[in-house]
Amino acid sequence: MELTQDQLIKLYTLMVRTRKCDELIVNALKSGKAIGFFHSGQGSEAVPIGACTFNLRDDDYLYPHHRGHGIGYMLARGLSPKPFVASHMGRVAQDVEGPTARERGIHGGSGTIGASFVLSAGMGITAKKNGKNQITACFFGDGSANRGTLHEAMNLASVWKLPIVWVCENNLYAQYMPLKDSMAREDIADLASGYNMPGVIVDGQDVLAVHEAVKAAVDRARAGEGPSLVECKTYRYRGHSEGGPDISHYEPRPAKELEEWKKRDPIKLFRENLLQQGVLTDADVERIDKEIEAEAETLEKYADECPIPKPEDPSVLDRLLYAE
Amino acid sequence: MKEIRFVQAINEALEEELSRDEKVYIIGEDVQAGTFGVSTGLVHKFGPERIMDTPLSETVIAGAAVGSAMTGYRPVAEFMFADFMYVAGDEIFAKAAKWRFIHGGTVELPLVFMASMGGYAKLGAEHSQSPESMFMHTPGLKLVVPSTPYDAKGLMKSAIRDNNPVVYLFHKRLLGLKGEIPEEEYVVPLGQADIKREGTDVTVVATGMMVQFALKVAEELKEKVSVEVIDPRTLEPLDIDTIIESVKKTGRAIVVDEDTKRCGVASEIMAQIMELAFDYLDAPIQRIAAANYPIPGGFMEDYVLPQTKDIKAAIEAIAD
Incomplete structure (x- = not known):
């Protein structure tokens, strides 16, 4: 089914919002407002938005990739960005409207890389057992593709024909390690043949190409034909984590490489496409930018007013530790 | 039944x-x-x-x-x-x-x-x-x-x-x-210790196979020492109250644990007894556990894993 004009504009808007939320946290870390780690996903917005916005049902399961700390996936699933922004400022989100992450199949993320595969296998078991044609979409990076968990989970998913879509956001670097020096083959999609499932490579800068490739994999999983692997070739503009070096092994990443990838920026490519087709006008683009800029300002002010947690009552921690 | x-x-x-x-x-x-x-x-x-x-x-x-x-x-x-x-x-x-x-x-x-x-x-x-x-x-x-x-x-x-x-x-x-x-359905809640044998002289805390070891030794020594055997059954949550109550009664405690001695379960239970019942102790707490080695194959395992004779010797020593 062709996407409507409104749907195309939604994809564009979501990518711009994803970029803006990411920039917001990067800037808040610089100004000292945000705390802890942030692993920016700037440059790869087409993957979460293209894959998730129109291919998943509300009751499907999704394991987000850690780039951008999952903001693209949350926005694509229709979640409010308030908890994302507030939590990066160390604050407790208030007055969050709309569905919760769990109501849209996002059950959390992990601090260790590669647990995504085996936890997603479990969500795939749930999807299959429920018998409602739900699917599980698992997003991972090129770095985690070197974890042994990939093998155990992909093999099990194929043997049991679990309804899982494995989507790799291959941005060519695992922290400082370039993929070319860490994987015996160039294409992660090649792994699929070892698990007797389809593996396709897609231009991860082209939001419509990602949408189409993931759609085919989702349709296949929903039809009970088992898992598939989609590899999205993309890039990250910033270093592994904010405040850390932006290097390949121990030397700066090549400036030329960044320059070349920025020529194929996913937002820029899609904007040009939509302008050319007449789906958007220059005035529309300007309006969208302004609206999202205003949303970001509101979000930052909102986060400033959210409270910092004060666990004065230690039973709060008990309730976090164990369910009744 | x-x-x-x-x-x-x-x-x-x-x-x-x-x-x-x-x-x-x-x-x-x-x-x-x-x-x-x-x-x-x-x-x-x-x-x-x-x-x-x-x-x-x-x-x-x-x-x-x-x-x-x-x-x-x-x-x-x-x-x-x-x-x-x-x-x-x-x-x-x-x-x-x-x-x-x-x-x-x-x-x-x-x-x-x-x-x-x-x-x-x-x-x-x-x-x-x-x-x-x-x-x-x-x-x-x-x-x-x-x-x-x-x-x-x-x-x-x-x-x-x-x-x-x-x-x-x-x-x-x-x-x-x-x-x-029982013939009928029943559950045992998590976090409730069980007194496997009542006694008045020495408290032995043990889980799993070590409970059976302790009961065997307690029976062998019954003419000389009255041993109380406490089985926590769940280590988390740990029913420390039942253990402490027993120690307050006997004044002597031995913790038996099949795990490696260093930083083992016995170490933790001993520490909690010290924190909660030090004033009631008439002797230092004893700890029987596996020696700090990997478990060897074959007959050599007897030299690393705790044995009934070790429990017996500890009870005799602490009750003396």
Whole structure:
């Protein structure tokens, strides 16, 4: 089914919002407002938005990739960005409207890389057992593709024909390690043949190409034909984590490489496409930018007013530790 | 009441809970056959969709249990040997234990990690371990170590019904042990110690196989020393109150633990007794545990694992 004009504009808007939320946290870390780690996903917005916005049902399961700390996936699933922004400022989100992450199949993320595969296998078991044609979409990076968990989970998913879509956001670097020096083959999609499932490579800068490739994999999983692997070739503009070096092994990443990838920026490519087709006008683009800029300002002010947690009552921690 | 073996007691608990709640399923290597017999035969009643034989992949067994528990199922993940749980370290110690806590208490993980534990079977260093201390050390994991058929059944039922990750370790040398259980349904709640033998002179705290060792020694010494044997049954939550009450009565405590002595379960229980009942002690607490070596293969294991003669000597010394 062709996407409507409104749907195309939604994809564009979501990518711009994803970029803006990411920039917001990067800037808040610089100004000292945000705390802890942030692993920016700037440059790869087409993957979460293209894959998730129109291919998943509300009751499907999704394991987000850690780039951008999952903001693209949350926005694509229709979640409010308030908890994302507030939590990066160390604050407790208030007055969050709309569905919760769990109501849209996002059950959390992990601090260790590669647990995504085996936890997603479990969500795939749930999807299959429920018998409602739900699917599980698992997003991972090129770095985690070197974890042994990939093998155990992909093999099990194929043997049991679990309804899982494995989507790799291959941005060519695992922290400082370039993929070319860490994987015996160039294409992660090649792994699929070892698990007797389809593996396709897609231009991860082209939001419509990602949408189409993931759609085919989702349709296949929903039809009970088992898992598939989609590899999205993309890039990250910033270093592994904010405040850390932006290097390949121990030397700066090549400036030329960044320059070349920025020529194929996913937002820029899609904007040009939509302008050319007449789906958007220059005035529309300007309006969208302004609206999202205003949303970001509101979000930052909102986060400033959210409270910092004060666990004065230690039973709060008990309730976090164990369910009744 | 009826007489039943330990292995059948676990099997009955699994069968009853599988019948009671369709969200319960068993996942692991050769669970349809049942390597130790605990899940044997269940596939005939519940089918391969609920008694799920996996490839040799401990990491995905543990991780899939976590993933499907957080989305509404109640898996019992079987690892065959507790030693094999090390393979799934991240999934057990980080994902299962911490997921609820780090996600603001919004997620429930009703799952059981089940495995055989313990030595005295001459199976070597990687099929004989008693790794309770690692689980007890990790906030977010409950830990069950039954010592009788009655407890094995009642605690398994509670473990499956609990809305949190529960590690359930059954001792491979206890599987043939016979004991009485009620004909009707019952559960044993987590966190309640059991006084396996009442006494007045010395308190011996033990779990699993060590309870049976302690009871044997207590019987042998009954003319000389009155030994009270306390079985916590679950190490997390730990019913320290029952232990402390006993120590206040006897004034003497010995903690027996099959795990490695250094930083073991016995070390923790000793520390808690010191914190809570120091003024009641008439002698230093004694600790009987495995020596700080890997468990050797063959007959050499007797030189590392705690023996009944060690418990006997400790009781005689402390009561003297």
